[in-house]
Amino acid sequence: MKKYMRSLFILIVLFPLVSAAQVYSKVIAVPGKSAVQLYSNAIEWFVVDFASDDNMVILEDPVAGKIIGKGTIPLSESKSWAVTSSTEWKIVFKIKLLIKDEKCKCDIFNIALGKGSFENYKEKSFDDYLAKKEYYKKASDWEWIIKNPVNGVASSKSEAKSIAEENKAACLLIDKTEARINELLVAIQKQMKKSEDDW
Secondary structure (H helix, E strand, O other): OHHHHHHHHHHHHHHHHOOOOOOEEEEEEOOOOOHHHHHHHHHHHHHHHOOOOOOEEEEEEOOOOEEEEEEEEEOOOOOOOOOOOOOOOEEEEEEEEEEEOOEEEEEEEEEEEEEOOOOOOEEEEHHHHHHOHHHHHHOOOHHHHHHOOEOOEOOOHHHHHHHHHHHHHHHHHHHHHHHHHHHHHHHHHHHHOOOOOOO
């Protein structure tokens, strides 16, 4: 009983230190298609549709039906998957496809947001943004900021408005990131369901 209690205590104490990273997943059902056909479609998508200097396959295992890649896509509304400027925000991530007969699972993970040229490039984990999403929403209202001072330090109206604008920008960044990731999942689904007659 003592050993059980000690283990429980350790779990309770350590649990808050463990956090699950955000993973965006989609299971795609493709009736009538073999794992070989789906694997071929997936490789074609990586090589043709998703090809750029920043996007590449880093592991191919046709026997296990597994493909892992890394990618970078712009946060712009453009339907292109290529980043065209060092000044635009980009999503940096890893992508994993698990393939079986009639089914494919896609995971997008290790997501970060980056911006800047080679000399002054900055990158921050998307999980850091998501952890503060509710705060960003509330603190997009300057009046809320004045009523809820951070660390007991009151903000002037002009300071609160400036902080609120930064928080609105962070909310927009989160929303655009999730929208682009969902567009990517839809593009993969479309590729996996593609028929050989679609040419």
